Structures are given as C-alpha cells and as structure tokens.
Amino acid sequence: MSSYVKGLEGIVAAQTKMSYIDGAAGKLEYVGIPIGDLASNSTFEETVFLLWNSRLPTKAELEAFTKDLRASYALPKGMAERVKTVPTTAEPMHMLRTMVSALAMHDADPNANSVEAARAKSLKVLGCAPAIVAAYDRSRRGLDAIAPDASLGFSANFLYMLNGEKPTEAMTRAFDICMITHADHGLNNSTFAARVVISTLSDVYSALTAAIGSLRGPLHGGANEGVMKMLNEIPSVDKAEAYVMDMIARKERIMGFGHRVYKAKDPRAAELMTLAKQLAEDTGNMDLYTKSHKIEQVMEREYAAKGIYPNVDFYSATTYHCIGLKLDLFTPMFALSRIAGWSGHIIEQLADNRLFRPGAEYTGPHDAPYTPIDKR
Amino acid sequence: MSSYVKGLEGIVAAQTKMSYIDGAAGKLEYVGIPIGDLASNSTFEETVFLLWNSRLPTKAELEAFTKDLRASYALPKGMAERVKTVPTTAEPMHMLRTMVSALAMHDADPNANSVEAARAKSLKVLGCAPAIVAAYDRSRRGLDAIAPDASLGFSANFLYMLNGEKPTEAMTRAFDICMITHADHGLNNSTFAARVVISTLSDVYSALTAAIGSLRGPLHGGANEGVMKMLNEIPSVDKAEAYVMDMIARKERIMGFGHRVYKAKDPRAAELMTLAKQLAEDTGNMDLYTKSHKIEQVMEREYAAKGIYPNVDFYSATTYHCIGLKLDLFTPMFALSRIAGWSGHIIEQLADNRLFRPGAEYTGPHDAPYTPIDKR
Numbered sequence: 001m002s003s004y005v006k007g008l009e010g011i012v013a014a015q016t017k018m019s020y021i022d023g024a025a026g027k028l029e030y031v032g033i034p035i036g037d038l039a040s041n042s043t044f045e046e047t048v049f050l051l052w053n054s055r056l057p058t059k060a061e062l063e064a065f066t067k068d069l070r071a072s073y074a075l076p077k078g079m080a081e082r083v084k085t086v087p088t089t090a091e092p093m094h095m096l097r098t099m100v101s102a103l104a105m106h107d108a109d110p111n112a113n114s115v116e117a118a119r120a121k122s123l124k125v126l127g128c129a130p131a132i133v134a135a136y137d138r139s140r141r142g143l144d145a146i147a148p149d150a151s152l153g154f155s156a157n158f159l160y161m162l163n164g165e166k167p168t169e170a171m172t173r174a175f176d177i178c179m180i181t182h183a184d185h186g187l188n189n190s191t192f193a194a195r196v197v198i199s200t201l202s203d204v205y206s207a208l209t210a211a212i213g214s215l216r217g218p219l220h221g222g223a224n225e226g227v228m229k230m231l232n233e234i235p236s237v238d239k240a241e242a243y244v245m246d247m248i249a250r251k252e253r254i255m256g257f258g259h260r261v262y263k264a265k266d267p268r269a270a271e272l273m274t275l276a277k278q279l280a281e282d283t284g285n286m287d288l289y290t291k292s293h294k295i296e297q298v299m300e301r302e303y304a305a306k307g308i309y310p311n312v313d314f315y316s317a318t319t320y321h322c323i324g325l326k327l328d329l330f331t332p333m334f335a336l337s338r339i340a341g342w343s344g345h346i347i348e349q350l351a352d353n354r355l356f357r358p359g360a361e362y363t364g365p366h367d368a369p370y371t372p373i374d375k376r
Numbered sequence: 377m378s379s380y381v382k383g384l385e386g387i388v389a390a391q392t393k394m395s396y397i398d399g400a401a402g403k404l405e406y407v408g409i410p411i412g413d414l415a416s417n418s419t420f421e422e423t424v425f426l427l428w429n430s431r432l433p434t435k436a437e438l439e440a441f442t443k444d445l446r447a448s449y450a451l452p453k454g455m456a457e458r459v460k461t462v463p464t465t466a467e468p469m470h471m472l473r474t475m476v477s478a479l480a481m482h483d484a485d486p487n488a489n490s491v492e493a494a495r496a497k498s499l500k501v502l503g504c505a506p507a508i509v510a511a512y513d514r515s516r517r518g519l520d521a522i523a524p525d526a527s528l529g530f531s532a533n534f535l536y537m538l539n540g541e542k543p544t545e546a547m548t549r550a551f552d553i554c555m556i557t558h559a560d561h562g563l564n565n566s567t568f569a570a571r572v573v574i575s576t577l578s579d580v581y582s583a584l585t586a587a588i589g590s591l592r593g594p595l596h597g598g599a600n601e602g603v604m605k606m607l608n609e610i611p612s613v614d615k616a617e618a619y620v621m622d623m624i625a626r627k628e629r630i631m632g633f634g635h636r637v638y639k640a641k642d643p644r645a646a647e648l649m650t651l652a653k654q655l656a657e658d659t660g661n662m663d664l665y666t667k668s669h670k671i672e673q674v675m676e677r678e679y680a681a682k683g684i685y686p687n688v689d690f691y692s693a694t695t696y697h698c699i700g701l702k703l704d705l706f707t708p709m710f711a712l713s714r715i716a717g718w719s720g721h722i723i724e725q726l727a728d729n730r731l732f733r734p735g736a737e738y739t740g741p742h743d744a745p746y747t748p749i750d751k752r
Contacts, residue, residue, distance in 0.1 A: 003388060004388040004390075004391060005387060005388065005389065006730045007575070007730035007731055007732050007733055008732050008733065008734035009730075009733065009734070011381060011384070011387055011734045012379060012380040012381065012734065012736065012737045013380075013381065013384055013734035013735070013736065014734075014736045014737070015736065015737045015738075016736045016737070016738060016739065017738070017739050017740035018740065019738070020738040020740065020742065021738075029742065029743075029744070031740050031741065031744065032742050032743060032744030033744045033745070033746050034743075037745075037746040038746065041746050041748075054740060056747060056752055057752075058749075058752050059749050059750070059752075062749065081461075082461065085457075086481060087454065087481050087482065090480075090481035091480075094477070094486060095481060097477050097480075097582060097585060098474060098478045098480070101474040101585065101589075102474045104466075104473075104474070105462060105466040105470050105471060110470060111467070186735070186736050186738075187733070187735060187736035188733065189575065189576050189731060189732055189733055192732060192733075192734060193572045193573050193586055196569045196572055196590065197569050197586060197589050197590045197593075198593075199383070199565065199595070200565050200566075200590050200592075200593025200594070200595045200598075201593045201594050201595050202590060202592050202593035202596075203592070203593075205589075206473060206589025206590065206592060206593070207589065209473060209585055209586070210569055210573060210586035212582075213477075213573050213578055213579075213585050213586050214572065214573045214576050214578060214582065215576070216578050216579070216582060217573075217574075217575075217576025217578030217582070218576070219575070219576045219731050220576035220578075221576075222576075354383035354385075355565060355595050355596075356383050356384050356565055356568060357383055357384065357385060357563070357564065357565055357568075358384035358385070358388065358390075358563055358568060359386065359388045359389070359562070359563060360388065360389065360390045360391065360562050361388045361390070361391045361392070362391075362392060362393070362395070362396040362397075362562075363391050363393050364392070364393035364394065364396065364407050364408055364430060365407065366396065366405065367408060367410075368405070368408030368409045369409070370414065370417050370418065371432060373432070373433075373434075373435050373438065374435070376433075376435075
C-alpha cells in the first residue's frame, strides 16, 4: 500500500473518452470538441449522443436518438402517484434522489447491466427525470402535473411541464446551453461516486442515485445556490464591492470562485456570462447581472494573480434566476444535465470494470482485550 | 497526476480507527479487539458503540445508548404508508435504498452534518431500518406490519417484527453474531462510496443511500445470495464434490470463496461456521450444513496452496437460511448490520473532511472540429 492520499488528489482513478479538462489552460472538450463550439452550435440531444458514442451523430442517427429520448419523457406507470406522495416540504434534491431510486421498483428488469441495457436505462432516466422535477415543483405549488409534449426537445419540454406554457426560443436555447455545458466534467465527485457504485456490478439506478446524493452537497452541485444567496444579500450594485471586500477581510469563502481543477478561467463560465447578460436584458434582471459582473471585477483585481476566477456556478445562478427557476431547483437542473455524463461514465465502467476497493490506513489500537463490562 | 490505478488497488484513500484487517494473517479487529472475541462476548449494540466511540462502553453508557437506539425503532410519521406503496415485486435492496433515501424527506433538518447531528441521524436510520425491511417483507406476504417492541434488543426486535413471534435465544444470538461480524470491514466498496458522497458535505441519507446501492452488487453484498443458489442447485451431499469439480473444470467462479483482501482464512468465516452448524442442527438443516462443509473441503484440497478460502458470505448463507430468511433478504441483512460501519465512516469523514476528487486519464481525441450535421 502507498501512503494516504487525502481526497485522492493527483490519483488517476478511471479512463474516459468523454471529457478532457486542461485546468491550467482553462480548456474543456467533449470528445475533443471545445465546449464553446458545442455551446454555440450543438443541442443537448446531440451532445448526449456525442458523449455516449464518442462521435457526432449523422442526421438519421440524431433523429432516431431524439425519437427514443422523447419516447422516454413520460413517467413509468405508478411513478406519477409516487411523486404526489412526496411531502411538499422536501428539498427537491432529496426528492429527486428518492424518485430516481424508486424508478428501479417500476422496472421489470432493473439489474440488467450489459452495456446495451445500461444505455437503454440511462436514456429512460434522462428522458423522464424532467417530468419528476416538474411534477414535484407543481405538486408543492398545489398544481396538477402536466403531461410531457413529445413534439418538443428536452429543454423546451421541461420548461413546458414546469410552467404550463411553451417557453420562448431564447429561454429554450439558454436552458439548452446550460444543459450542454453541465453534461460532463471529468471525474468530479458525483461521477466518481457513480463509477464506484456500478463497479460492484450493481445497477444503473443505484449508481445514479449515489451521484445525485453526492451532487447535492455544498462542495459540489450546491454551489450555484450559494452564489444566488450572495447576490440576494447584496442590495444594489454600488454595495457589491464593499460586500466582497468585507468577506475577503473576514476570510470567508466567496461562492462561485475558484475550482480545484481550473487555475485559469473556467471555460464554461465564459459561455454562460454572455448568455446571462442577454437573458438578464430580456427578462428585466440587469441589476442581477451587473452585480455579478461587479463581483467578478473585484475578485479579478484582488485574486487573479493567484488564479481565482469565476467558475461555472457563478453565471449559471444568474441564468437560472432569469429563466424563473426557484433557488432550490438550481441543483436539480445540474442533475438533469449531468445524468448524461454520469450515465456515460457508468457505461464506460461496465465496459471495462474492476471493483473499486482502495485501502484504509488504520490509526486505532491493536491487540486490545475484550474487558468484561463490570471491569470497565 | 500519477498513472492510472485500476480499481484504486493499493491506494490508501482514508484513515479509520474502526476496523483493522490483516489479510495475510486472516485477522480482523474492531478498535483493536479481535472479531472472534466480540462474536463470543459482545452484542451488536455494544459493538456499534465501540465502532462509533473507539472504546467499549461502561454499563451506564451502554444502557443509555441502547435506550436511544430503541427509541428509534419506530418509523417516522408517514414512512409506514410509504413502505406500503412499494410494488410487492420490488427487490428488497431497491426498496431499502429508496426508503432510506425517503427518510430524508421525513426529517425536518435532513442536511445537518455536524458530527453530533450525523451521529444522531445514523442512530435513527440504524434503529428504524429493521422496521422498513420487516414491514416490506410482510407487505409482500399480504400481512400487516408489526410495531417494534422496545423491550427487545436490535436483533430480537427485527426477528419479532418479521415473523410476528419472539425468536428463540439461539436464533437471536445467531442473528446478533451475524450483525456483529458484518458491521465494518475497512474501506470496502460501499463504505468507500459513503465516504465519497459525504465528502461533498452532502448528508447522512445521501451517503447511506449510495452505500446500499453499492452493496446490492453481485461483486459485493450480493455474494451470499450466490452461495445459497449454489447450495440449492446441489441436490445432496454426495453430489457436492462432482458439482464443484465441474465448476472448476469449466473455470466458473465458485461463490463464497476468495476475497481480494484475505489471502488466508477469513476470520469472520470461522465464527460463522461454528454458528451455522449449531443452527443447522437446531432447525433440521444439517443437509445444508454438510453440503457447505463438503464444498469447503473440496476447495481447500484444490486451492488452499493458492490462498483461496471460504469468505464471510459462505457460511452466512447457511445461517440466514436456518433462521428462515428468504434468499432476497440476505443482502438486506448485510445492510442492516453495515449501516453501523457506514455511519462510523461518515462520521470519521465529516470530522476531517477533504472532497474526493481523483483524476481521469482522457483517452479520446483532441482539438476535434464541430462538423455541421449535413457534412457528416
């Protein structure tokens, strides 16, 4: 055994053909294609095909894939009733984790994990996860669930099921770009959790459930909620600089900045910044955008030499707010997109599996006696 | 980054004060006390206290701990109804994972994860998990759930809720020893999964849910089911040798033998062998025991030089069968016990946390163009 590596930093734990990150250069590629090119030109559906097949689809392939995905929009029998029984006080991530876990109980063959079966199950979960989130959010607002519309793409269908009206082109595109840019990101904690769990040859539901549980942590997917809370605490743009400088003076962590991987600007943040500005203008939220931008300027002035830049969470907060999403739906949006990446990693792991079984360093006593209780 | 370490074998990923394994010597200790001494002298309650506090309790401490655990036997409000809605065709592990996840939705403060809060939540899950399993098993048999009896210990209470009658002393003790011997085992896959998930500062429910999902895999907790299936396939003791030799000739894996960690006899198997024999005698299942014993003899003759010995799964199969448990409850029994170990590791991780974020080796292309769809 080697010595203890805290957090497994610097250890390579898996091989992947999906995403490549060059933190020093601020570069992210999916199957070699720069994330910026995908954000500008692709759709979420096409990006998922790319991640799962290591190449872009032909027109016929994309049509077939999209058709399959749309056929998965509706919840399996019994699941709509199950979502209705969730206490309306539940945090959506606890709800989503529980409902994705429950999907296994509504699958006649939940444990099939050939690569083909895992792919089919992943498509089903990806397809119907938006219906789970939308139905729960409507349920807690006292509203009936809205059936999916299979004439719509992934993003438009979700926003339609959530709000009961078809979204504008701009909103749909903005949301779709968020889905594209969050779909995969190397061996982040939730992706790693999914690979660890599937490595016992468990099942797709178990692995995705683990990943959702990981993502809800504040050190992972919960970060964009923290950004929004900070933005809400700053009453106006002219108070932003003092707020940030106060936090720096108190040595508090400023949410949405820095990333263990990126030492240069997070390449996903650049796409989102442009998007957030446009949406803020369209939806009358320019004060939020200018606050964000001011914080970025102050942080850059104070910390750029140390390599602390806004990360993907920083501008997704503004984006989701402009789309009209409640704060506690931010992390579930991350999950909807990342199901694509998690699933791809599950499939990669199944195709060349080895059980994850690291060692532990034991720091307790040895050869201790069992002292009878009346002698303790 | 170092080179790719498949399965993280040989990497030390955590520190623990709970269990120590010396595979070469066939040795397992909890906080320094040999597992055999605990199996002979301790109770599950005392063992859990030991794992969570790094020492054996005084009489007063054990009484207080037992009282707290018994106060957690009953399901939180709304959970009994939730268990009733589970399709009766569901595999119990999918059910258990989903219901433990759902406990978060019935906790007013599910995300509290100070060490104290995590300990209290762990105690609650450990205390009520038996009620979940028993209620579901009765539900699928068309029977009403039985309320827990807080005058009984952990093991007796579970068997009472399952069967509707108080178990014999021998059964209770046998079950309790199974709980003691399965409670912790270093950084096995499910324990590692729990530590990975809690390291995002997620929550106890998310981490335990991930662990249950891992445990249900056939390369992990599912192994004792495989042993029982094999025993059922062998019609009688005199056919056992030929059956095993046939499997060896076909190069099939014989369930219940070998372990990545132990290269000598699994020290937990020795305890269980004695126990299984006694129980088999008491319950008229000696044919099952003699079949097991014959398989062990054949395997020892063929493989002992290579260090392949029966592992903990091999004799727990006979034990659980003699207690009257259905095959698909074997892995949930493992889970009931291992919640103790998972929780202890969650608490250790929270006390000195660092996000698990290993690297991946990217094996795909670089600098690929985004080719427009009509040019592909």
